[in-house]
Amino acid sequence: MRADEPVEPIRYDPKDFPPSYAPGSLMLVGAATTTAWYGLALGGGLLWPNSPGGDDLVIPVAGPWMALADTGCPDGKPNCPKWWVVVRAILIGIDGVGQAGGLAAMAEAAFMPTEPTRVSRPRRALPALSTDSVEVFALPMVTGRDAIGLGVFGSF
Numbered sequence: 001m002r003a004d005e006p007v008e009p010i011r012y013d014p015k016d017f018p019p020s021y022a023p024g025s026l027m028l029v030g031a032a033t034t035t036a037w038y039g040l041a042l043g044g045g046l047l048w049p050n051s052p053g054g055d056d057l058v059i060p061v062a063g064p065w066m067a068l069a070d071t072g073c074p075d076g077k078p079n080c081p082k083w084w085v086v087v088r089a090i091l092i093g094i095d096g097v098g099q100a101g102g103l104a105a106m107a108e109a110a111f112m113p114t115e116p117t118r119v120s121r122p123r124r125a126l127p128a129l130s131t132d133s134v135e136v137f138a139l140p141m142v143t144g145r146d147a148i149g150l151g152v153f154g155s156f
Helices: 022-047 063-068 082-111
Strands: 135-144 147-155
Touching (some): 022 063, 022 082
8 A cells, every 4th residue: 555545545434233132142153162172082981991191081160271281292292293292282172262252242142232122112103994985896817727816906
């Protein structure tokens, strides 16, 4: 961008808020996200309980962070491949971020401002029609080989 180019103004209405149903939807999405990521951690903790930090993974939200502090080779296998320790730590870190992200979405939903609910105005009544000038006819219509309908014709 050059100095002589005008800066396009940001156009938004500060009175625009999400619809009133948005916090509930976001709360459900956050709960589903946290539950899904916790399910992955729980499965890993139950399948490999003897791995370093494996017993910590069954704790929701804090478990992955506790397991991340206990990385390394399992007891009795001091010469395990280091790449597997690194991959395991990365996967546990991603799981912890996923669970925390779901909680952050639920916190956002709890404090999200929304648009005020609109109060519906009473509808105007239709003008009264006199029955003297109304002519309405209902006629059956054949619209195809196996179809029949009802047509309403008339004038006011």
